[in-house]
Amino acid sequence: MSKTEKKDTKSLIMDLAENAIIEGGFNAFSFRELAAQIGIKSASVHYHFPTKGDLTVSVLRRYKDNFASELPCVETSHASANQLLNGFIDGFKTKIVDNHNMSICTMLTTDVRQLPDEVREELADFYRIKLNWLGSVFMLETGMDEKQAQIKACQMLASLHGASILVQATGDVEKYEDAVGYLRQ
Amino acid sequence: MSKTEKKDTKSLIMDLAENAIIEGGFNAFSFRELAAQIGIKSASVHYHFPTKGDLTVSVLRRYKDNFASELPCVETSHASANQLLNGFIDGFKTKIVDNHNMSICTMLTTDVRQLPDEVREELADFYRIKLNWLGSVFMLETGMDEKQAQIKACQMLASLHGASILVQATGDVEKYEDAVGYLRQ
DNA sequence: GTCTATACGGTGATAGAC
DNA sequence: GTCTATCACCGTATAGAC
Numbered sequence: 001m002s003k004t005e006k007k008d009t010k011s012l013i014m015d016l017a018e019n020a021i022i023e024g025g026f027n028a029f030s031f032r033e034l035a036a037q038i039g040i041k042s043a044s045v046h047y048h049f050p051t052k053g054d055l056t057v058s059v060l061r062r063y064k065d066n067f068a069s070e071l072p073c074v075e076t077s078h079a080s081a082n083q084l085l086n087g088f089i090d091g092f093k094t095k096i097v098d099n100h101n102m103s104i105c106t107m108l109t110t111d112v113r114q115l116p117d118e119v120r121e122e123l124a125d126f127y128r129i130k131l132n133w134l135g136s137v138f139m140l141e142t143g144m145d146e147k148q149a150q151i152k153a154c155q156m157l158a159s160l161h162g163a164s165i166l167v168q169a170t171g172d173v174e175k176y177e178d179a180v181g182y183l184r185q
Numbered sequence: 186m187s188k189t190e191k192k193d194t195k196s197l198i199m200d201l202a203e204n205a206i207i208e209g210g211f212n213a214f215s216f217r218e219l220a221a222q223i224g225i226k227s228a229s230v231h232y233h234f235p236t237k238g239d240l241t242v243s244v245l246r247r248y249k250d251n252f253a254s255e256l257p258c259v260e261t262s263h264a265s266a267n268q269l270l271n272g273f274i275d276g277f278k279t280k281i282v283d284n285h286n287m288s289i290c291t292m293l294t295t296d297v298r299q300l301p302d303e304v305r306e307e308l309a310d311f312y313r314i315k316l317n318w319l320g321s322v323f324m325l326e327t328g329m330d331e332k333q334a335q336i337k338a339c340q341m342l343a344s345l346h347g348a349s350i351l352v353q354a355t356g357d358v359e360k361y362e363d364a365v366g367y368l369r370q
Numbered sequence: 371g372t373c374t375a376t377a378c379g380g381t382g383a384t385a386g387a388c
Numbered sequence: 389g390t391c392t393a394t395c396a397c398c399g400t401a402t403a404g405a406c
Contacts, residue, residue, distance in 0.1 A: 030398075032400090043402080046400085051400080051401080052401095
């Protein structure tokens with residue numbers, strides 16, 4: 001939340017769209033629904049975002065930039081590699097799994113065939129950022145080379161996303177820790 | 186494929202629906218589309234499956250039963266635990282990832298909030314079957330107890346599903362092996 | 371910026387004829 | 389089993405007034 005409670009319509013639309021995407025993916029929101037939640041008409045939403053693709057790109061980019069800016073800087077932070085990794089695992093649980101949600105990336109990935117190209121590129125870039133950050137953490141203290149670090153990053157990111165799938169499908173939150181516990185140190 | 190090439194309409198509908206769900210999830214197919222692919226009208230599809238939920242349940246149940254029947258019996262098969270596990274990892278790659286698809290379970294899991302109750306239960310049961318099978322394999326040769334085996338099963342299943350997400354989002358098939366290679370022995 | 375009005379097509383589902 | 393016809397929506401998107 002920003003200091004001032006008041007939000008302009010554009011941000012409000014993005015907030016609601018973000019929520020809807022997280023809960024149901026690309027097909028789970030409509031301009032009409034978003035408009036109704038704010039108390040305006042769908043035509044007004046189109047004024048701010050001409051197409052659904054435009055809106056989705058904006059939402060995803062904002063989310064990604066915000067995500068990236070909240071990641072501790074690997075070089076300057078005084079945290080150990082293990083602290084950084086555990087923090088990443090915990091963050092995924094607190095922000096996503098505990099809210100009975102899946103990551104916005106997972107949600108959009110299963111809709112990949114229906115996404116406009118720009119959204120697909122934005123999405124791929126988001127994964128790249130996560131993998132690069134994790135990779136740089138893995139290289140931090142160990143003598144790991146870049147290739148090895150990227151493999152570890154893939155392994156970890158896959159585990160987290162897959163764990164959230166198990167939780168969502170079974171309704172059993174404990175499966176998250178079952179699935180990713182081996183990553184903690 | 187069955188011996189005889191001819192299929193009744195009902196099976197044909199299920200085949201096409203299965204394909205559509207795998208490619209786009211619960212919202213990616215309509216009775217009209219399915220009907221058009223067969224050369225009948227949507228009302229005729231409703232004759233075989235009254236609602237979309239009915240059709241999806243049928244498809245998922247058939248898929249699950251077929252999947253279960255193709256799993257090697259842990260007790261009677263002469264394969265080692267490692268052979269069984271590697272076979273599971275390879276099967277996921279060949280049948281799903283190499284076809285640029287995601288598992289039908291992953292696709293439906295991200296649609297969970299929009300699914301009729303019966304579909305959701307069928308889906309949860311599918312995961313249970315996979316986890317139980319993997320668990321029983323883990324108990325096969327090691328001295329692992331049931332709780333430990335279930336944890337390993339969760340870990341492995343999460344890795345496979347998560348790996349397929351990475352592949353789908355980045356378009357890079359090699360990420361599958363990067364993410365799950367650690368499971369092989 | 372937001373509105374009204376509207377175009378145009380897709381959607382799940384049903385009634386009743388053949 | 390399959391059809392025609394139809395219902396009551398919901399979807400994205402646009403033109404033009406205020």
